[in-house]
Amino acid sequence: MRAAAAAAGADEAYHLGLDFGTSGARVTVIDGSGEVVTEAKSGYGADAAADWAAAWERVLFGLLASLPEAARGRVASLAIDGTSATALLLDAASGDVLAAPKLYNEAQGPDAVAAAKTVAPPAHTAAAATSTLAKLLTWHLGGAWQAAAARGTAPALLHQADWLASLLHGRRDTSDWNNALKLGYDPGLEAYPDWLLSQARRGGGEAAWPAGRPAGRLGRRGGPAAGANGGRAGASDAIVCGGTTDSIAAFVAAGVTEVGQAVTSLGSTMAVKLLSSCRVDDSAYGIYSHRLGGSWLVGGASNTGGAVLRQFFTDAQLAELTARIEVARPSGLDYYPLVTPGERFPVNDPGLRPRLEPRPEDDAVFLQGILESMARIEGEAYAQLRRLGASPLTEVVTAGGGAVNAKWTAMRAAALGVPVRRAAQGEASYGAALLARQGWRQHLAQRREALLTDG
Template sequence: MSLTLGIDLGTSACRVALLDEQGHCQALARASLPAPLTSPTGIEQNPLVWWQACEKALREVFINVPASEVAAIAIDGTSSTLLLSTRQGQPLGPALMYNDSRAREQAASLAKIAPLEAAVHSPSSSLAKLLWLLEHAPPDTPFVALHQADWLLGRLGGRYDRSDENNALKLGYDPLQRQWPTWLEQLTLSTGDPISACLPTVVPAGSPLGPVDPAIAREFGLRSDCQLIAGTTDSTASFLAAGAHAIGEAVTTLGSTLVVKVLSDRPVFAPQYGVYSHRLGEQWLIGGASNSGGTVLRHFFSDAEITELSRHIDPAADCPLDYYPLLTRGERFPVNDPDMAGCLEPRPDDDAAFLHGLFDGIAAIEARGYRRLHELGAPWPVSVRTVGGGAGNAVWEKIRARHLSVTMLKADFAEAACGSARLARAGLEKIR
């Protein structure tokens, strides 16, 4: 049997999945991660805990499935989580997590040189974080800037100089020209070298990179020709796991926030709405994320209460409540307004009616999000698959289907690790 292994490094755990040649999941394993450290400065994590969790998850998954059956491995990680590492893989400090936004001044300086469509203008972008680190914690040894998935790839392959086009996007990489852009030459290191001296080599997601490091193969019992495949970001891996693969197919993530993504034959870049395009071969994955979502639901109800109250909601009935479910001021997509106030009133005495209003309000935002993507040049969805904590609520899905008027399909897998395993299979087929 030829298996492919996907590793998903998320915010709370490292998950691994093994898929066979027919795409069936043969095994899953999970190892918890400690919470990132939050301080007045920002949000950080020691990269060594990533490898510890990865080791634990790999050993667990290989209890019942022989490691010798794994033919290829791909990794996904949280987008924009960045660290500085020596060329030998030693972290030169904690990683700045994806939601660390300390680099406000650096983002402002990037606005003066980076094109509007570049995915670097947010304080949480990888490039803004890199500039912050160079200013506040400049290394005194040769180093490379790596994302979470890049560094873990290095642990498995013995090389710490590679990234993929999806992770590199927010470090300034140009996916249209498939190279580091010339405007980056305006940025320099303390040595006077251009900033490109510390940037990794970038390859398309799904590219074969060669075999795992011999020491890693011996440690886990992997075969010596087990191939490493260039990975992707966690959200892109979730899209691949869901099973969407044709132009116009879309995936909605109903997690703590609401994320909509659709496959297109051309890219869309609209940073004013936080809309960027990840390259997947010759296709483009276009997406945007609202501040609304599951966090609002769980502010008012537990998961058990949501399940029970849903039984008393008629999804075919019109909802008289016109909510825009936000807990705090500010929206980024499909409306970009940092001062926007949500609407959660009036609240009826009946909790089921209130939950109906929340469901309907978030469904309206989802539909408006896909309309926004369509207005910007993306195709209108021909189908929508759903992942995340809200994916299993049949009542909510019917409400969403009324707003979208498109076919709702069941996602193949809910685990992003399965998407990385699929990417590993695609890379393996390029070799064969």
């Protein structure tokens, strides 16, 4: 991405987003108006688990190199998202990986989890078995940290998105508010909290933690890695902006910008995220807040969702039965659709059993009852967020496979009492590209201010 792009105006420049998900990565390039210019995707390869870091690096530069030169040459900024709490232990000076990466879903052993719970406040997200803090403590308890220090190496921790960005800008001391949350970062304070700092000082690890910054914040250009690594893919002159997690990038992709707007992701389960002026954290319901700009992204997840439908219906059956549903004639069925017992949100009941009886003879009515009940649970979820202090709901944007079902959308709008529409964009890489555009606009604003000051 050549220096000429850095001098382009907002509408002439392109912006690039990279999403590193669970099974592969995707790149999206947009123009200044948000239109998609080009996209590409890649799996990590069958042998990726043998060396995750090498696979991610290979895919990063492979995707950048695969873009058409005409598009790549106009990219002025980029941002990267990765899976939450996927972390690496590095040599802070050389960038060498000192221990195999720990993935987002890798629960740590009982000693590390117990240590995390001792350090963190009760039920804090950093105390979870899959948190970044638990992974850091695993490396410390296992001696990897001490072994590096004994060799004269300064160990450093980075998240997946942080590390991939470091391959372009060459710095290994920066993260973002969203990725750093499960390490213990407090986005309200814009700092690591005292309960974590005091423990770090005793253990000598504070300096190894990456500083937090907002997603999309104007980033860095150049650095020791930019010429060697970025240059080989044409990325040496692009501004690398603050990244985020894959779920936050997907939220940004949906185009939600105003307090009160929300995104419901209808996949195998049902996740809700509401943009709120107030922060809400409640461990009893698995609710915690990410900071997004000047607002809070409050989220929770129900165990109901598409996985229940898969127990009973094929895609063809869903299409045929949905066509026969009469939305204006409610089924009157009161279900709580679950695959296995247990629910955390909007009710906290680990023993809650699936309720899918009575089952009508007509499967279209049975399906209608399930969809109506899921819509009711979605409404209860947003009502629970409101009771806990979040901003009132004004609109719901839908992402995921369930977004294409127009009759279900009508049921949900009736249950929620607000407009419901399908997200125009659902790819996390598109959300990352929007964050890159945000950083570029900050750059242009700063440059204009500097010109006015100089004038």
